[in-house]
Amino acid sequence: MARRLPTRRDMRTLALLVLLLGLPCVQANAQDADAPEGAVIDSVEMSGFSPYSLSPGLQKEFDSLIGTPLNRERLSQLVTRIEGEQPEMVAAVRSVARPDGKAHVIFLVARISDDTDLSENINARYIVESVDIDGPASEVSQGLRDDLQNLVGKRLDTDEAEKLKDRLEKELPGRDIARRISKGSEAGRIRVVFEIIEAPWIPFAPTRSKLVYHAEQGWSGVLDIPITVSGSRHRFTAGLVFNDIDDLIEEYSGFRLGFESRKIGTDKLGVRLDFGHFNATWEDATLSALSINPAIPEPYRNRLTFEPTATFAFSPSVRLAGGVSLSDLESLTHAPDSQKANAWIAGISADHTWKAADGRSSQSVEASYQLRAAVDGLDNDLLYKRHLGQASYRYKQGRGEALGSISLGYISGQPPLFERFSLGNSTTLRGFDKYDIAPTGGERMFHSSIEYRYHHVGVFFDTGSVWDRDGDAKIRYSTGFGVNNDSFFLLLGFPLNGNDATPIFMTGVRF
Amino acid sequence: MSRAARRASPWQVGLMAMMCLVSPLGLAAQTLSVNAAGDALRVQARNFPFLEGTVLTRLKEGRSVRVDFELTVLSKPEGPVVKQAVQGFTVSFDLWEERFAVSRAGSPPRSISHLRANDAENWCLENLTMSISSLGIGRDTPFWLRLVYRVQDLAPVTEDPGDRYTLRALIDRLSRRREEADLAKSVSGGPFRLP
Numbered sequence: 111m112a113r114r115l116p117t118r119r120d121m122r123t124l125a126l127l128v129l130l131l132g133l134p135c136v137q138a139n140a141q142d143a144d145a146p147e148g149a150v151i152d153s154v155e156m157s158g159f160s161p162y163s164l165s166p167g168l169q170k171e172f173d174s175l176i177g178t179p180l181n182r183e184r185l186s187q188l189v190t191r192i193e194g195e196q197p198e199m200v201a202a203v204r205s206v207a208r209p210d211g212k213a214h215v216i217f218l219v220a221r222i223s224d225d226t227d228l229s230e231n232i233n234a235r236y237i238v239e240s241v242d243i244d245g246p247a248s249e250v251s252q253g254l255r256d257d258l259q260n261l262v263g264k265r266l267d268t269d270e271a272e273k274l275k276d277r278l279e280k281e282l283p284g285r286d287i288a289r290r291i292s293k294g295s296e297a298g299r300i301r302v303v304f305e306i307i308e309a310p311w312i313p314f315a316p317t318r319s320k321l322v323y324h325a326e327q328g329w330s331g332v333l334d335i336p337i338t339v340s341g342s343r344h345r346f347t348a349g350l351v352f353n354d355i356d357d358l359i360e361e362y363s364g365f366r367l368g369f370e371s372r373k374i375g376t377d378k379l380g381v382r383l384d385f386g387h388f389n390a391t392w393e394d395a396t397l398s399a400l401s402i403n404p405a406i407p408e409p410y411r412n413r414l415t416f417e418p419t420a421t422f423a424f425s426p427s428v429r430l431a432g433g434v435s436l437s438d439l440e441s442l443t444h445a446p447d448s449q450k451a452n453a454w455i456a457g458i459s460a461d462h463t464w465k466a467a468d469g470r471s472s473q474s475v476e477a478s479y480q481l482r483a484a485v486d487g488l489d490n491d492l493l494y495k496r497h498l499g500q501a502s503y504r505y506k507q508g509r510g511e512a513l514g515s516i517s518l519g520y521i522s523g524q525p526p527l528f529e530r531f532s533l534g535n536s537t538t539l540r541g542f543d544k545y546d547i548a549p550t551g552g553e554r555m556f557h558s559s560i561e562y563r564y565h566h567v568g569v570f571f572d573t574g575s576v577w578d579r580d581g582d583a584k585i586r587y588s589t590g591f592g593v594n595n596d597s598f599f600l601l602l603g604f605p606l607n608g609n610d611a612t613p614i615f616m617t618g619v620r621f
Numbered sequence: 622m623s624r625a626a627r628r629a630s631p632w633q634v635g636l637m638a639m640m641c642l643v644s645p646l647g648l649a650a651q652t653l654s655v656n657a658a659g660d661a662l663r664v665q666a667r668n669f670p671f672l673e674g675t676v677l678t679r680l681k682e683g684r685s686v687r688v689d690f691e692l693t694v695l696s697k698p699e700g701p702v703v704k705q706a707v708q709g710f711t712v713s714f715d716l717w718e719e720r721f722a723v724s725r726a727g728s729p730p731r732s733i734s735h736l737r738a739n740d741a742e743n744w745c746l747e748n749l750t751m752s753i754s755s756l757g758i759g760r761d762t763p764f765w766l767r768l769v770y771r772v773q774d775l776a777p778v779t780e781d782p783g784d785r786y787t788l789r790a791l792i793d794r795l796s797r798r799r800e801e802a803d804l805a806k807s808v809s810g811g812p813f814r815l816p
Contacts, residue, residue, distance in 0.1 A: 190718070193734065194735055197735045198732055198734075222722065223724060223729075223732035228722075228732070230685055230711055230713070230724070231685040232713045233713060233715060236716070290684060291682065291683025291716065292683060
């Protein structure tokens with residue numbers, strides 16, 4: 111930023127102003143000691159500004175000070191009036207004791223633009239009363255804490271404060287530091303707070319709340335109510351599902367209860383317990399397809415699941431998870447007979463976001479792989495291994511946003527219907543109906559999507575296929591457009607190589 | 622329930638789509654006007670505030686905010702550009718006086734304090750000028766204006782990916798969308814003629 115060089119007079123005025131503003135915290139010697147309250151004012155001086163430039167009323171007030179007892183509140187009000195009349199200036203006042211006990215009052219007025227600190231932040235005129243760290247202060251070195259305290263008692267030096275903020279960021283990698291200021295305990299004093307913002311190593315699982323409409327499949331509703339406790343370390347979730355036909359091949363309703371802790375002794379270890387009870391209903395297309403394919407396990411009336419897992423974070427970006435998923439599937443046709451589908455779970459996930467130095471663009475990547483293995487030894491009726499790999503990329507600049515994602519799935523053995531892959535809903539192969547593609551889902555799956563949005567209005571192109579091990583993989587394409595901002599969407603999808611070219615309307619909220 | 626019965630009727634879907642599409646139109650009208658002071662062309666904007674929302678929150682936390690204004694003169698509503706002026710300002714909020722202070726970047730620097738929000742916004746526009754003689758357009762030639770502000774150096778709030786879909790996060794996200802809207806805005810107007 112180009113700046114006019116201050117003149118010598120400006121500099122002198124500034125130096126005086128800075129001196130005066132800083133004086134309250136400096137041990138004054140006998141010669142320039144503050145005059146006591148009530149001392150008679152014998153002279154008044156204004157430096158850095160002509161008193162004749164003030165309004166007549168203020169000039170009169172200024173002149174009338176001589177001979178009156180010193181009243182600091184009155185002087186302070188005059189300073190405020192001077193600044194009110196001259197908004198491009200800052201003013202300060204000091205009263206100096208004369209040897210004869212009288213008081214000499216000096217008003218110092220300086221142009222704001224001549225002081226870099228004041229130009230950057232008008233609060234730099236105030237004296238720092240205290241400096242606090244909001245967050246784990248014990249993790250900050252003693253040397254840095256001492257340097258932070260050195261700000262106390264002086265005018266706020268914004269450059270120095272920024273340097274200290276940078277040092278805090280270096281000492282606490284992976285955390286954001288924010289500096290804020292608040293009023294102090296008395297006028298003209300401020301408190302400075304350096305806030306340490308911790309990014310969790312283990313995030314809570316995304317909740318599934320949504321209200322989605324798909325023109326071929328109808329409405330799906332899920333409401334998760336999370337309750338976070340213990341400083342965001344633990345979370346309970348109670349969830350209700352109303353006719354969710356968007357996720358799986360089955361349409362299901364029921365409830366789930368969950369508990370998550372993302373800090374078990376350390377930020378690197380977390381646990382999660384999920385319990386759910388769901389009632390499943392089936393589309394005619396699914397039941398018809400099942401009747402001619404006895405290799406697929408039978409449909410169920412009720413699904414009871416319990417899923418305890420533990421997560422270990424190698425870093426805030428990379429996490430390893432493991433656990434078990436226990437499911438009891440009550441037969442649709444032979445109740446109360448049921449089948450057990452109990453699987454070990456192992457997975458790894460990584461995510462990272464890069465932000466441009468100017469803050470105008472960002473890139474984020476997410477990738478995950480999960481294996482669910484229902485093997486002997488877990489009291490299983492259905493044995494299978496399900497592999498799912500997913501990756502997504504997002505580039506955001508201003509109002510524009512480009513997204514890409516890919517998913518690959520593979521199942522061996524005899525998976526229950528809720529584990530089978532399906533495509534053709536409000537997030538995959540948009541424009542198709544999953545019951546037209548694969549009414550019983552499939553054991554192999556591939557899907558990719560690219561999308562561009564500008565100010566939440568975008569176009570997308572989806573590609574995918576879902577098939578069984580002895581079937582053919584027919585690649586399907588769809589495209590569409592609409593409003594999509596992750597939380598709310600209103601889209602029209604067109605199948606490009608389906609049997610039916612009718613577009614499909616989709617809308618809903620996810621939260 | 623059969624799939625056919627589950628489907629909403631076409632009028633329900635149409636009504637929903639209309640509501641979704643029409644809702645963003647409920648914004649207050651923003652208007653531009655121009656005036657001249659000597660050779661300087663100045664712009665005034667109505668319903669174009671920037672000291673609100675996230676920016677105001679930051680200022681009231683004692684932080685300063687850098688705002689860049691861009692004034693573009695166009696020969697047609699969508700271009701081409703005749704001339705463009707860019708001016709940066711640093712805004713802070715005096716915690717004790719409860720008034721705004723603004724500093725104009727560049728040479729010569731200018732600063733002012735003790736302003737209310739509306740006055741601070743107007744002061745920025747008063748200090749965003751363009752030389753009329755440099756435009757090279759006649760008094761009867763129509764022109765259009767585009768005024769943009771961008772708030773700089775506001776790091777986004779750290780988002781916990783785990784909270785991305787909670788009810789509270791929805792409120793936060795909707796607020797953040799509002800925040801993003803607070804950080805950059807533009808308004809266009811015309812045709813104008815030189816005063």
